[in-house]
Amino acid sequence: MAELQLSTEHLLGIKYLTQEDIHLIFETADNFKEVINRPIKKVPSLRDVTIANLFFENSTRTRISFELAEKRLSADVINFSSSASSVKKGETLLDTVNNILSMKVDMVVMRHPAPGAPAFLAEHIDANIINAGDGTHEHPTQALLDAFSIRAHFDTFKGLKVAIVGDILHSRVALSNIYCLKKLGAEVTVCGPPTLLPKHIESLGVQTSYNINETLEWADVANILRIQLERQDIKYFPSLREYAQYFGVNRRLLDSLSSDVVIMHPGPINRGVELDSDVADSDQSIILNQVENGVAVRMAVLYLLAAPRS
């Protein structure tokens, strides 16, 4: 396992990974998933590696998931959180990060509201950078854990039909998922109100639909995205009520389909808006598997990026 390496020293986005990279991450994550189900969940792989978690935007689950993954690998961890408003200027970002790096940090996990911020950081500082979400650009570990979770249910990605439903325009999860699934050979349809589907999205090799019934009838897997009200400065649809009626996924809709669809959601769920509770909590939902897999996948990413150091 230790001989194998990723083609990149940072994880800035899925679009910079090869298909082999993705498979290597999955195989490594398989091993770590076994590890975290042991009575003793900790391994010494990243002993003496220091990781800074820099969150310039609110996050609960991603931050906790990374921190847990780091601790399971025996890394030393420091956490820094700052609201977006107090860090507007890049010199502050560079200064902040350089300050932290002066204390001999090896890896940086960063969430930031500006698309491309991790790429900017990778150019200017000497540490492995892991993008934990940069604005509306990418959220690579989410896409990896989503695909890893799908992989547990299907033999192959080739020809697998995956629907991504909801606010595609404001979603880094959607973009990373599209890149990841396309690289693995799946077919992708994005579905939502036209105002929430970016123009030119077809250039990424996906189909578009405004009809949730048709889309779910077509799909093997549906990844239902959170309506990102906090990232909408303009009104893209009239009301949550109307959205829930025409794009919300509920039991009645699922029962009307000719076959079962695997339901995913990156969390946190707006229950009753994009997803009803009787769907989220049903057997068709693999939402909690996603969370569990998140730790294993992030362990794999950290381990593989740190491997050349040892």
Place this chain on the structure above:
Amino acid sequence: MQLLLKQVRIVDPTSTHHNQVKDVFINRGKIEAIRNQISGKSHVFQVAGACISPGWIDVGTFVGDPGFEEIETLTSASKAASNGGYTALAVLPNTNPSIQSKAEVEYVVHRAAPLITNIYPLGALTLGCKGKEMAELVDMHHAGAIAFTDGKHSVQDAGVLLRSLEYVKIFDGLVINQPATRGLSADGIIHEGAVSVSLGLRGLPDLSEVLMIKRDIDLLRYSDSALHIMNVSSEGGLSLIADAKKEGLQLTCSVAVQNLLETVDRTAGFDANFKVIPPLRSENDRKALLSALRDGTIDFVNSNHRPVNIEGKKLEFAYADFGISALETAFGMLLKASRKTKKLDGLVNALSINARKALGIPIPSIIRGGNAELTLFHPELNTRFETSTFASKSKNNPYLQQELPGHVLGVINKYQSLLFN
């Protein structure tokens, strides 16, 4: 000042000496003699293959004087202009305070007087360039403002633009507008298309430009005035302009040199040096711009000089300011973009002649007795640009530490000369 230019090729479509290799003698700011051979002069300039043309002019240059002197002053802009081969700049009113009354116009004229560069202030169309209340246009005109524009800010209110177009007819004035419809481009960062989608960045659709060009042409027709559309960047916009010109409207347009050379693909790696307004667009748009420049739909080329200091550029892509500090590299960029057409006439029309025609500035033709306002250049030599010799106070230029075709040998203007050979 006396200077003899030995065996220079005269590139000046407005002169009877066009395309001839001559000796040109300059004395006390005038072209005293143009002959096959002149000798016996003490100050001689001679470079094999050198060309001279009427001094180049840049329209819509951003200079932060007054108010943003840390970015660019009139003095540093003049040095950068000389390095780039320009003898004249029509500078934007986006200063602080804006160039919005006689007082600011006179400040610019006064500060620029000793400089080798002719500086022509563009007056603000509206107070503070905010697009609301019309500024004192007649008064500024008499103080020396050459045309009127809100510069970097497109005029959003159709009524404001219409009244301005009508009002400047008092003095046969010219209104300049850079087209962008705010409601369609407010949060945009790069050209809307496959690249913006792949980076998760908000797009600047060409529709934003096309809609405003359409509106502006309608307002121009209605007002029977004169309009210049500055820095057109889209194929769609060009076809509207071409039709309006055929119709006989008093319409001119220009292009930013960056849009002739580069496409949106340059931003795919989040390189903030290519974050510009108007945005770099598709290869189709770029080709359409080049062909419109050749067929005369586009009248002239701007450097679109937008100096930004390092604190404004060395940032996350989304936060970085727009612009290239382009005065010094514009000629090289234009040559590189138009490499297939080796014709120098077109270049000199685009850099020197047509802008003066559009703005009503006398053309310093290369004729005996004419004013010596000249650019000396060599189209076959290359230039390597270095940060250490870059005269602009802002170093935001993606061609630094790189080579571009063409070489500026010097400028002559206002009894002064700067020769670089």
